[in-house]
Amino acid sequence: DARVTQTPRHKVTEMGQEVTMRCQPILGHNTVFWYRQTMMQGLELLAYFRNRAPLDDSGMPKDRFSAEMPDATLATLKIQPSEPRDSAVYFCASGQLNTGELFFGEGSRLTVL
Amino acid sequence: KQEVTQIPAALSVPEGENLVLNCSFTDSAIYNLQWFRQDPGKGLTSLLLIQSSQREQTSGRLNASLDKSSGRSTLYIAASQPGDSATYLCAVRPPGTSYGKLTFGQGTILTVHP
Numbered sequence: 001d002a003r004v005t006q007t008p009r010h011k012v013t014e015m016g017q018e019v020t021m022r023c024q025p026i027l028g029h030n031t032v033f034w035y036r037q038t039m040m041q042g043l044e045l046l047a048y049f050r051n052r053a054p055l056d057d058s059g060m061p062k063d064r065f066s067a068e069m070p071d072a073t074l075a076t077l078k079i080q081p082s083e084p085r086d087s088a089v090y091f092c093a094s095g096q097l098n099t100g101e102l103f104f105g106e107g108s109r110l111t112v113l
Numbered sequence: 114k115q116e117v118t119q120i121p122a123a124l125s126v127p128e129g130e131n132l133v134l135n136c137s138f139t140d141s142a143i144y145n146l147q148w149f150r151q152d153p154g155k156g157l158t159s160l161l162l163i164q165s166s167q168r169e170q171t172s173g174r175l176n177a178s179l180d181k182s183s184g185r186s187t188l189y190i191a192a193s194q195p196g197d198s199a200t201y202l203c204a205v206r207p208p209g210t211s212y213g214k215l216t217f218g219q220g221t222i223l224t225v226h227p
Contacts, residue, residue, distance in 0.1 A: 004156075042217055042218075042219050042220070043202070043204075043215075043217040045214055045215065048214070056214065091156060091157070093157075099162075100144060100145050100162065100164070100206060101147065101159055101162045102147065102159065102215065103159060104149075104156040104157040104158075104159075105156050106155055106156040107155075107156050109154075
């Protein structure tokens with residue numbers, strides 16, 4: 001059963017620490033997305049990749065966030081330094097260009113104290 | 114800027130009822146619309162995907178319709194069950210190269226009680 005896998009599922013850290021979240025997209029999917037979900041803002045797109053190339057990261061605070069795809073099986077989202085306002089659930093999603101359907105992982109719940 | 118609104122924000126129904134969830138969007142220039150289900154503490158599960166050229170899609174007890182010109186979509190759930198309790202989100206995808214830049218509604222929290 002193909003699915004998007006995210007690690008860690010939960011992370012509690014202190015302000016100022018570096019946080020790295022990882023995502024393994026579904027094999028064969030050529031697009032990968034990072035979304036953030038909060039009660040106040042709902043789901044927001046942070047960044048997305050097509051064939052591993054970053055296409056849009058305009059939703060991401062670039063002074064502290066970075067997103068990469070070192071290979072087709074791994075996408076990373078890094079926050080350095082983390083702040084309490086970064087507390088949220090971060091979702092990775094993957095899909096294929098031709099269908100336009102997205103499949104989401106279970107999310108990484110981040111709490112920054 | 115595209116805005117997506119879902120009504121109602123919350124809905125509580127007894128088991129067995131047929132129900133309708135509404136989604137409206139301000140910009141009719143969309144590529145497709147996708148309905149998701151989210152269980153507490155979980156990710157989003159894709160339910161139905163409607164391309165802009167389609168009017169409806171069906172999967173089991175679910176039926177989603179799309180009226181692009183009026184900027185509306187509905188998700189119809191037949192014979193609701195307690196297991197249908199979840200948050201239902203709709204999202205629209207713009208055309209062109211902005212693939213993946215889905216705009217989500219805030220969701221409808223559905224509770225089906227026995």
